[in-house]
Amino acid sequence: MTTFNVPTRAEVSENNQAIFDNLNKALGFVPNLYATYANSDTALENYLNFANAKTSLSAKQKEAVNLAVSEVNACLYCLSAHTAIGKMNGFTDPQILELRAGFSTVNTKLDALAKLAKNITENRGKTDASVLENFFNAGFTKGNLIDTIALVGDKTISNYVHSTTQVPVDFPVAQPLELETV
Template sequence: MRTFTVPTREVVAPKNQEIFDQLQKALGFVPNLYATIAYSANGLERFLAYQNAKTSLTNKEKEAVNLIVSQVNNCEYCQSAHLVLGKMNGFTDEQLFEIRTGKATDAKLNTLVQLASDITKNRGYATPELVEAFFNQGYTNENLVDLILQISDKTAMNYLHNLTKIPVDFPVAPKLEVTF
């Protein structure tokens, strides 16, 4: 099987070098998974624009979706990254553990996590009762569209890591034996 290495600034396209510099300045490092996207001359710019676009979901909701999708897709890199980002967005360790198991104490967030999990594991399909529960919690059509876009963002990153197996450069998420 092919071994993927993380490309360095020196070997990526000039536009990606600029993005590496921006990431270095903003984050203090260039995450390995972003660097891996830079194998594509246009991929990193395109992906970051998509990832950073405005959404109707709150940052906490986005992180909950990112974490459950990464758990369902069994992506060690993204689970690790989103445990860190989840804490930065106000989740406790206990709440993050709960989300990884497909639940949340908060009823509205619980509905979001369950629906995101169901959509992910069923490749775009969902149990009608979960969709109805989502709307009953006050979510809107706009929120549903943004949820699907968030799932697609995270699924792309999960697939990239699951295929390339580049090194995780965040504290590694503890393994959970969860079946979805």
């Protein structure tokens, strides 16, 4: 099997070196998954532009989607990264585990969003009508739906990059999910 090493700054294009420098300034390091995108001269910049694009979803809502999608896609790297980011956005460990399982017992709007993200991912976009109706009944709009679908795609790309490359996880490793799902 092909082994994927995490490229260093010296091993990537000048454009990616500048992105590495910006990531180091912003985060204090270049996450291994982002560095892996830099194997391509264009993918890292394209992905970061997509991931950081404007959205109607709040930071907490984005993390709810990221956690649910990464759980369905069994991506330990993204689960670990988004567990850390979820905590930075105010989620507790039990809330993060619920969102990973695709629900929330503390917030009906996040519950509808997590259920939708899980359902879209599991069904490859063939969303169950009842899940979609629940999403709209929770107060979300058609614009929120499109932004959620875009975010599911965004996160799925990273899930697939890690699942294929298996680069080392450089965040505290997420605990296994052992929740009963609702």
